[in-house]
Amino acid sequence: MDLQKIIPYKKMSLKELLVPENKLMALIAVVLTTLFLIGVAIYLVHGHHAYAVTREHPWGLLIAMYIFFVVSSTGLCIVGSFGDVFGFKDYMVVSKRAIFGSIITILSGFAVIAFEIGHPVTMMIYNVLSPGLTSAIWWMGTLYGLYLTFMIIEFIFLMRNDMARAKIFGLIGLLVGLAAHSNLGGVFGFLNARVVSNGVFYPTYFILTAFITGIYLIFIMYGYKYRGQPFPDDVAKALTNFMKIQGLLLAILMFFETWKMLTGVYGGMPERADTIIHILHTKSFWLGEVLCGMVIPFLLILKSKGTAIKQMVWASVIGMVGIFYMRYDLVHDTQLFPMQTLKIREYQLPPSFVDYFPSTAEMMIGFGAIGICMILYFIGTKLFDLDHMPEHH
Amino acid sequence: MAVEVSRRRFLQGSVAMTVIGGMSMAPSDLFSNEEEHGSQAMTTKTGTGEAKIVPTLCEMCVNKCAALARVENGVVTKLDPNPMFPKSRNMLCPRGNAGIQALYDPDRLKYPMIRVGEKGEGKFKRVSWEEAYDAILNGTDKFPGLAKILDEEKDNRSTIFFCAGEGMAEHTFKTFFNGFGSANWLNHASLCLRTVVSGYGVTLGAYPQADLENAEYIIMAGANRAEAIVTPDTMDFFKRTKGRGAKLICVDPRFTNTAAKADKWLPIKPGTDLAFVLALTYVAIMEELYDKAYVEKYFDGFTQYKNHLYSEGYTPEWAEKITGIPAKDIYEIARDFMKHAPKAVYYPGRRSTFAKNDFQLRRAMAIFQALGGGIDTKGGLVFGKKLPLKPHATVAPMYAQAEGIDVERAKGHPGYSDCAIVSGGGSWIGFRNRVLEGKGLYPIRGMFLYKHNPMMNMPNTKKTAEFLKKLDLIVTIDTMPSDTVMYADVVLPECTYLERTDPVKTFGGPEPSIAVRNKVIDPMYETKPVIEILRGLTEKISKPLFEITKKYDEDVQDDIADRGEEEVYKDFDLTIPFKHSQEELNEHAVSDYPGAAEALKEHGVYYPNMDKWFKKVSVNEHVYYPDDKKAYTVRGGKPKTPSGKVMCNLKNIAKKGVDPMPTWRKEYEYSVPEGKFRMLTGRHAQFTQSGTSNNAMLHDLINENYIWINKRVAKKMGIKFGDMIEVSSEAGSTRLKAYPTEKIAPDQVFFIHGFGEESEELTWAYRSGGNDNAVIKDDIEPVYGAAVMHSTNVEIRKV
């Protein structure tokens, strides 16, 4: 079977494929991937004990990184869909790259979650044999599986320049992705024991922040590609548009957050108010989520009226740090308020907000997966032509 | 059946513990089993297949609750409560449940051992039982044996002393002591309940039980039944507190779990209970609230006592200044108590001797109780009934050379100035200190120890260590490599209570019964029950020691001349009490009760009519005796003293310099110098003294003891939860973590007794927490020479 027939790629030797364009980035990618592998090795030896998760805080950094990746994927899928699904010509130029990005980010996410779920093989079996249809995790997992399939098919058609079919699969992929993504929000939203997360906020918030993440990543990918040189006109045009959209999205997000916090504090629900007040006293919220994730990029957009696309690349890097904090805090905040509020051992302080700090193995796997994502990206950019779109379709 | 075995994860709180211990070093390797080297504690899930259920009795503490052991494939997988025993009322406490961990403790003593290192160093060599017995008789190059010592001491048997902790086989060991012929016997009494037993004994004629199932008003002072579990009191009581039939006044300087169940908690200044009781008595008498008919009939010296109270002015206002308890509370309590009497109980307590005046305190308590007429009656203090057992053969020869103590025990005699009266269990501290100070009447050279841990159980650990080092020969019979065992010359490993049948025992009370500990599984490793240990030992030493007696004892020489050696030896044959198996002895003991032996095998419990009367009435409740058959009253209220009276005024003890009537003295007043703290000690529901210190399951619940410090004081001193604190006094120091709490007074500290062992062979117990006895001074109570536990002022320092 000729692979080339299924998906057109550039023929090159392995050596050519592996020679890096940028030594520093390559080094970072390799180091991170190595850390990932070491982390996995530690996990294989020690099992779940290698993680700092506890009875009170069963979800940790790996769940946060999984969410980080799948949100990135959904975001890139949305961004990519502007061009190839909805046919907005101005955005067509980023579609291939975005769709490719959405595939590698979700793969990285899966790489992380595979080592977080205690029994992935059992999962494959019983997800099918005894599906828990009331479980948001079941839907999220199943839909993301489908989504990945559709994204790959879409990408294949894109590479074959079969825009009609790409459009169909892109649309299906997008819809499934959005469904999967809102289910991921639902994973938290359905937790009626956890009042900070419970409700409709997270499903919608997830879609919104996915879009924001997608735009940040587009800036980063193009910023890297055209480092030290000006953007081509079509790219510049797309990016300028995205920057303006980003401004709007960030404004909405800030509005969302403000109301979440206000209703949290003044809503009069004891556990929720306490938790929100606690969150409002953390650096990771103000410096991570607000400053990096929203304010810095937003100010840049405002100041330049959405034109400083080169600077926006750096702002996007900062923005992604903020996005990371959003994911991490989301997971952590959900579990902040202890479900056991009484002392159960003689010599113990009464339970207060639950602490968690990731273990080395968790950090290695979680952050190491970024290396996997980078390597996949390098290989992708070499193998595939991610820039040229057919003139007509 | 698959027996699932779970390994312990060494996670305590968030602190990971590693287990290495000294188990890999050559000589100490003996403590761990080769196959199980480094093995860890485990729990075993019970199965659904075949199982053998053996009725037994718990020995994780002194209560002896009835248990049903589940045995699957030879493994004890579960201990369940045996519902048939009236004393333990179908329950097992946490320690009782954790008995399995004592059985399978990887640190257990497994083989006989003899010392090869320096005394106290803990270096031993594994030997056979025969070699161990031989070392006891003939010694080794490191220590002399009995033969040498007794020869040197001219057959003064008292040069060897015996000590034992409370337990069902303590009796077996004591039989050996009696045959051996020493005058020196020490047990837990002077560290535990001597003063309360004697105080009530001389006043009421017995140490009675409290009928907490029916009492309506209870003053519990200096006893903590929610944490210091005593059966059936603990079970009967807390179903009725909190407005459900029994009013509870808890008097304790600390806020305990018992206080949490109280209607009123009175934080008293330590050591001032006597003033409190005197004032209660004052109100009851002066306001004429007492039971006049009862006093008329059964009191001796009432008027003198009344005049005494009046002339000394023991008013509530007076007591308020001493105790810190408001006078109005004292009035109210005295009135309420007498209103509810005779269904009112001033709870006698168990561990006593908190202060020097304890004997007088217990007398005052007994008299106050009797004033309400609540003696030998439902809802009051009860004497109850006992089902007698048949005794079995013992030997108690007379050794002319053995120095006695009875004649010498008068106060003022050179070696015995530490107390007025020495009772059966001796005065541990007095005895130890005399030996240390060289004030004994004769040298003390050897010790046999059974199930007792002097290094942990007695104030001033430093002195105990010195004392043990001084002894030429120490033989310990224990199950664990305790701190005391580390000082042994010969270590004899007993099997745990689940591996032996012990002497059948009769339990008195309103619902008397007989119960037995049946062997659940065969002894593991090379361990044996004490009766078999003594059988082997006496077979080895009886004849050779008799030879020494023959040499020095003129009476014996004369006797032999008269009757011939064979006849005389029969009186000196130490092996006689141990000839029969425990099972045979037990059958004999209950042979007066038809069907008892069978019932004891099958149910572990026996009492007449059990088959008719014992019934399950609900998922949790059982009936043992019909109400009209319970022995609440056995003497119509008459005290058990020889006079049949409540003795208010004991003229005969005045001769020994003891107050004949409870009297408050200025020196009893509570004071703590600025910057110091009064040290209190006590129990916790999940630990038994030092006996459970290495129990992995219990350690999981409390990994180490913490020192209670008043929260505000801690804050001022910059001490936070978990900070390491050094506690010190003139006796010594210890370290443990801080627990700031409002449950204790600003000038007091407290920590649970039984932690902080130094034996490296104890994986879990080694240096976990602090040892209270390292800082408690060895103050002696003047009447019985008991250890005063709460008179030490300590300093604390963050380290």
Add this chain to the structure above:
Amino acid sequence: MARYGMALDYKNCINCKACEVACKEENGVLLGADKHRIWVGVKEIEGEYPLLNIASNTFYPSQCQHCDNAPCEEVCPTHATHYDENGVVRVDPNKCILCSYCMNACPYDARYVDDRTMTVDKCNFCSDTRLARGETTTACQATCPTKVRIFGDLDDPNSEISQVLREREHFSLKPHLGTKPKLFYLM
């Protein structure tokens, strides 16, 4: 089939933890600070020595509530968590993927990870030990010194638990969450 529940005469509780030890020995629960199916919660005492508020120091024995409307069951992706024929909420270790979602969803902190199977475990009313042997008490109930616990069939009107619940006032924990616990605290 039965619908098992437990009534707790919680004012009897002296916080001795016999129940916790009995449960561990019966069910082979691992040792370790956060490994327990059952616990007693204690509120730190209010007030300043010597003026302490006695009533504030109450002991709350607790364990899995066997919710009739169990969030843990709802969120389980593989039906590892399920209701058995007696209404007992159980975990099938063969199906559990250790996603920990149920641990997050349980409002009562009733669940923990068993380190041998690396699956989620919790109180199962001794279903695979005592009940499987045909016994009618749980380990925690049988051992309790002050007889806090009454275990029985809520569907049987003549069972002791049904009678007690008819006769005595009782409450359940976090009722506003609609989990419908089958652990009842008797007043």
